[in-house]
Amino acid sequence: xxxxxxxxxxxxxxxxxxxxxxxxxxxxxxxxxxxxxxxxxxxxxxxxxxxxxxxxxxxxxxxxxxxxxxxxxxxxxxxxxxxxxxxxxxxxxxxxxxxxxxxxxxxxxxxxxxxxxxxxxx
Amino acid sequence: xxxxxxxxxxxxxxxxxxxxxxxxxxxxxxxxxxxxxxxxxxxxxxxxxxxxxxxxxxxxxxxxxxxxxxxxxxxxxxxxxxxxxxxxxxxxxxxxxxxxxxxxxxxxxxxxxxxxxxxxxxxxxxxxxxxxxxxxxxxxxxxxxxxxxxxxxxxxxxxxxxxxxxxxxxxxxxxxxxxxxxxxxxxxxxxxxxxxxxxxxxxxxxxxxxxxxxxxxxxxxxxxxxxxxxxxxxxxxxxxxxxxxxxxxxxxxxxxxxxxxxxxxxxxxxxxxxxxxxxxxxxxxxxxxxxxxxxxxxxxxxxxxxxxxxxxxxxxxxxxxxxxxxxxxxxxxxxxxxxxxxxxxxxxxxxxxxxxxxxxxxxxxxxxxxxxxxxxxxxxxxxxxxxxxxxxxxxxxxxxxxxxxxxxxxxxxxxxxxxxxxxxxxxxxxxxxxxxxxxxxxxxxxxxxxxxxxxxxxxxxxxxxxxxxxxxxxxxxxxxxxxxxxxxxxxxxxxxxxxxxxxxxxxxxxxxxxxxxxxxxxxxxxxxxxxxxxxxxxxxxxxxxxxxxxxxxxxxxxxxxxxxxxxxxxxxxxxxxxxxxxxxxxxxxxxxxxxxxxxxxxxxxxxxxxxxxxxxxxxxxxxxxxxxxxxxxxxxxxxxxxxxxxxxxxxxxxxxxxxxxxxxxxxxxxxxxxxxxxxxxxxxxxxxxxxxxxxxxxxxxxxxxxxxxxxxxxxxxxx
Numbered sequence: 001x002x003x004x005x006x007x008x009x010x011x012x013x014x015x016x017x018x019x020x021x022x023x024x025x026x027x028x029x030x031x032x033x034x035x036x037x038x039x040x041x042x043x044x045x046x047x048x049x050x051x052x053x054x055x056x057x058x059x060x061x062x063x064x065x066x067x068x069x070x071x072x073x074x075x076x077x078x079x080x081x082x083x084x085x086x087x088x089x090x091x092x093x094x095x096x097x098x099x100x101x102x103x104x105x106x107x108x109x110x111x112x113x114x115x116x117x118x119x120x121x122x
Numbered sequence: 123x124x125x126x127x128x129x130x131x132x133x134x135x136x137x138x139x140x141x142x143x144x145x146x147x148x149x150x151x152x153x154x155x156x157x158x159x160x161x162x163x164x165x166x167x168x169x170x171x172x173x174x175x176x177x178x179x180x181x182x183x184x185x186x187x188x189x190x191x192x193x194x195x196x197x198x199x200x201x202x203x204x205x206x207x208x209x210x211x212x213x214x215x216x217x218x219x220x221x222x223x224x225x226x227x228x229x230x231x232x233x234x235x236x237x238x239x240x241x242x243x244x245x246x247x248x249x250x251x252x253x254x255x256x257x258x259x260x261x262x263x264x265x266x267x268x269x270x271x272x273x274x275x276x277x278x279x280x281x282x283x284x285x286x287x288x289x290x291x292x293x294x295x296x297x298x299x300x301x302x303x304x305x306x307x308x309x310x311x312x313x314x315x316x317x318x319x320x321x322x323x324x325x326x327x328x329x330x331x332x333x334x335x336x337x338x339x340x341x342x343x344x345x346x347x348x349x350x351x352x353x354x355x356x357x358x359x360x361x362x363x364x365x366x367x368x369x370x371x372x373x374x375x376x377x378x379x380x381x382x383x384x385x386x387x388x389x390x391x392x393x394x395x396x397x398x399x400x401x402x403x404x405x406x407x408x409x410x411x412x413x414x415x416x417x418x419x420x421x422x423x424x425x426x427x428x429x430x431x432x433x434x435x436x437x438x439x440x441x442x443x444x445x446x447x448x449x450x451x452x453x454x455x456x457x458x459x460x461x462x463x464x465x466x467x468x469x470x471x472x473x474x475x476x477x478x479x480x481x482x483x484x485x486x487x488x489x490x491x492x493x494x495x496x497x498x499x500x501x502x503x504x505x506x507x508x509x510x511x512x513x514x515x516x517x518x519x520x521x522x523x524x525x526x527x528x529x530x531x532x533x534x535x536x537x538x539x540x541x542x543x544x545x546x547x548x549x550x551x552x553x554x555x556x557x558x559x560x561x562x563x564x565x566x567x568x569x570x571x572x573x574x575x576x577x578x579x580x581x582x583x584x585x586x587x588x589x590x591x592x593x594x595x596x597x598x599x600x601x602x603x604x605x606x607x608x609x610x611x612x613x614x615x616x617x618x619x620x621x622x623x624x625x626x627x628x629x630x631x632x633x634x635x636x637x638x639x640x641x642x643x644x645x646x647x648x649x650x651x652x653x654x655x656x657x658x659x660x661x662x663x664x665x666x667x668x669x670x671x672x673x674x675x676x677x678x679x680x681x682x683x684x685x686x687x688x689x690x691x692x693x694x695x696x697x698x699x700x701x702x703x704x705x706x707x708x709x710x711x712x713x714x715x716x717x718x719x720x721x722x723x724x725x726x727x728x729x730x731x732x733x734x735x736x737x738x739x740x741x742x743x744x745x746x747x748x749x750x751x752x753x754x755x756x757x758x759x760x761x762x763x764x765x766x767x768x769x770x771x772x773x774x775x776x777x778x779x780x781x782x783x784x785x786x787x788x789x790x791x792x793x794x795x796x797x798x799x800x801x802x803x804x805x806x807x808x809x810x811x812x813x814x815x816x817x818x819x820x821x822x823x824x825x826x827x828x829x830x831x832x833x834x835x836x837x838x839x840x841x
Contacts, residue, residue: 011632015639022645053624082627087688087731105630105668108638108645 001119002026004045006036006062007080008054012104016049019108025115033057037065040075047118049102049111052081063096072097078114080104129473133466134459141455148451152444159440160399160414167416167431168397170346170360174429177342179421181261182300182318185335188249189322194267197242197276198322198330201269215271219285242267242276250278263315263336267322268292270331286332295319295332302427305339305370307379314339314371316427343371346431357436365428367392388413392430408441492567492588495574498546498581500525512567512590514560525586530564532556545571545584554591566595612682619678626671630664637661673805676735677788680812687729687816694724694759694766701737702757708745714753716741724759726766728817728837733768736810736821740770740833743806747774747831765819765836776827785823786811810835 003020007013008031020027028045030036033054040048040062052059059079066072079085079093082104090101102110188194208214246265254260264279272287286292294301303317319334346360350373362371367389368380383389391400392415400413414433420426438445487493488506492513495504505520513520513528533555544551550572556564567588576582639645640657649657679685698718709716737757744755758769777785784790789804814821819837 009628009632012635015632015635019635019639019642019645082631083624086686088686091688104627105634105664108635108642 001047001115002028002045003115004028004036004039004048006030006033006048006054006059007051016111019112020115023112033059033062037062040066040077043075046076047115048075048077049080050077052079052085053083063093063098067096076118078102129470130463130466133462137455137459137462140458141451144451144455145448148444148448151447152441155441155444159412159435163399163414163433164397164416166349167414167433168419170349171416171418171429171431172421173345174342175418175421175424175426178302178316178337178427179424181335181337182302182424184253185318185320185333188265188335189320189333191245193245194242194276194333195322195324195330198267198269199324201273201275202271202330205269205271205273211271215273215285219283222284240276243278246276246278257341259341260338261341263313263338265333265335267333268331270329272332275331291317291319291334292332295321295334296329304364304366307370314343346371347373355435355439357439359434361432361434363392363430363432391415408437408445410437411435412437412440487587490589492586492590494520494586496525496584496586498584500584503583509588512559512565513557519560528557530556530558532564541571545573546581548573548575548581554595565590565592567591616678616682619675623671623675626667630668633664634661634668637664673809676809676812677805680809680816685812685816687732689727689729691725691727692730694726695720697730697734698737698757698759701734701741704738705741705745712745712753713751714745714748714755716755717757719756719758720760722760724761724766726837726839732813732817733837736813736835737768737770739806739810744770744772744774744831748772749774761839762836764839766839767834767836769832769834771830771832773830776829776831777823777825778827782823782825786821
């Protein structure tokens, strides 16, 4: 299963890369919003973990851009954020086609069980 | 009170006036009554006296006529001639008189009877009888005739004297032609009489002798008695006074014949001989005596006897109508006065009480409010002291000025336009106005402007009542600006917290993540026991920090009332299972029991994440306080009174009752030593309370010291 992680913090991207690779997942990482958008659009990943707070071109910008071309459910995007984001805001994104939200700091088990769940579903 | 006084005074003066008029009319009535009585009384007494004089006059005339009788004259002439012959006639008469006097009554009677029986005496007796027939009563009691030597020649009744010439009356009659003696009163016979003695002379005027007639006065005095009886006044009393100031007759019972009156109080008034009236006493009730004096005036050439007739009245009796009129009017005016006074009092009270209330009201109003009255154009025509004090204008400066002078420029035109539209349409305008004082300072007034209507319901004036609220307003301004500052600070604080949260969380992510990775041998390989312990310590503290951050954030949200709840239907047992799962590691480590006693399958519509947070918090607390190895925590939930009741029960040390009340306060910790040990923030229960109350429920604690504690929270079943 291919995981796309869009996050500007290398300490986090390293952690995920190490963990996910050790668990046998293929992991694509970018710390650039624009690049991330292009990668999502290519639909080469089975699941996208999108950090909202990326400088210059944020996760929000990415979603808004994607929304221009219709529904985004197919992209399998999970929000991944340390910001204060209310449940109702999360619900708004879910309505738009985002699958869920992972709040930082998160335990590795959480991400691993999510990926497992996703894999079995597909 | 002024009106009341005025009214009472006017009412009382009215009644006094009525009384005055009453008494004035009484005075005139009294005066005219007195005049009437006086005049009538004088007429009456004069009439009586005139009658007396007339009668005496007639008797005198009759006596004189009798003395002209030729038979009497012849008898006297003969007797005189007889005595002329006697030598030393004077001596003879003296001796004869002595002889008569020395005789026994019987012998004397004999001699006298002899004389009466003589022819001459018969003439006199006939005359007496004639008049008695004429008048129907005896008008002449006796008649005696004596010759020029004073020796009785004829007599109608007996007399003890032989010689009369030594008597004064005899001499007077001889020299003056007539003598009228004073009144005599025969006590035993109750007969009044006067003696009329006349000189008898022959045709050429030679003195022949004296004839004395005893005139009966009873028939005269009876007139007085009748006049008394005829009088309408029971108190009337007549007294007849002779020349010597003696009472010779009275209709009263308490008098003595010939009693001297010189000591009487009215005596002085007698001198002078005028007819007059005196009132001895005259008080309000007219108790006293009234005297009418009438002096005899004689008849024809008879000058009268100088008698005075006094008529006495009790003034009370005579003036009784006036007295009763006085009493009536007095009673009437007193009654009227009382009624008027009472009426005045009543009216004045009914006027005065509202007036006084109004006065008091105005006084209070003047004390606290700025009061002004203006004409319809807003020109001030009245301003009270308070208004002057606050506006710093004098009364003279304000009156005549337009209210515009107070404008501060703070309010816009539409503000005043609204004011004028409101009051000119007859409504009351009420608002706060910022005004400018004379010295340029500003003041705030809560203002009420009300129109005053005149006739035809037209607005004539506006009354403004203003309360000085400058101080309040200033305080309000201060509070407002402070509140603004606080709000801004709060917002900054909120923003700061959000930023801090983000900034704190971000570094926590790799810390926690890398710890997890280190702990997982499949990721980074196996760690030594020491390394593993170190990682666990790092992870434990990182998680504690994470919890602290989210607690702070929740507390902040609750403070700002910004906590959002997402309600959805969920299964309570599933929720509890999920929560308990998270504690598996902890309870195993502490070797304690954590049980779920929930029996029913309950579906609740609420915010499951938040309830999970509350339950987690309560269980965390319990774990901290239950003893190692023997600790026991029970979770239960059930439906009670249409509410879902959650219970987290432990067998910990319990909480003192005093501390229970403060448990839910922010930053409160039941045991500070424990908090240091367990790393609490003192926010947990406060957040629980905020969440449960935010979800429409309530949270409370029951605890027995030494036995354990139960936390409950109840949420509405149907939300």
